[in-house]
Amino acid sequence: MTHDLVASLRPLLTAEASAEAYAAGAEPGDLEQAVWLRLLERLQADGPPFDPQGWLRKAVRAEARRSRRTTRHERPYDGDPVDDRERDPEQLALAAARRRALRDAVRRLPGRCPRLMEALLSPRDLTYREIAGELGISQGSLGPERSRCLGCLRRLLTPEVAAREVRG
16 A cells, blocks of 8 residues: 555655755755655554645645755855964874875775765865765765765775774
8 A cells, every 4th residue: 555655646746846846945856855754754653644645745845845944044164274383294294194094095985985075075165965966966865875985984994094003
C-alpha cells in the first residue's frame, strides 16, 4: 500500500515542488526530499493521510515557507581573518605543512569528495546552496555526502598523523 501511495504521489510532488521551488529560493529536489521525509514520518506516526493529494500540496507549501525563512537568515561569514603576525616562523611553517597535508589528502579522496571538500575549504566561504549549485547536486544531499567524505578523509589522515607521533 505504501509503495502504491508513493508511486501515485510522485508526479504530483515533482510538479508541486518545481512550481514552488523558484519562489522559495530552493531546489525542487530539496523540497521533494523534505516532503518525502515528512510523508515517511506521517506514515509511521499516524498512517496514510485521508486526502493524500491535499496533504502533499500543503506539505510542499509548508516546506517552501520553511526554506524561504531559512534563506532569509543565511548570511556568509564576514569575520576578520586570523592575525598570524604574532606567530613565530616555526609555527607558521608547521601550519603551512598541515594545510599542505590536508590538501594532498583531499585530492586523493574518491568520487565527488575532492570537489566537495575544496568547496567547503574555499576561502570564499560558500553557502550550502552555492556549493550544491557548483557541484550540481541537491542541497539536502550535501550533509550526508560531506559526512561520508569526512570519514574517508579521516581514514586517509589517520596513518599520517599516527606515524608522526613520538611514542615512548
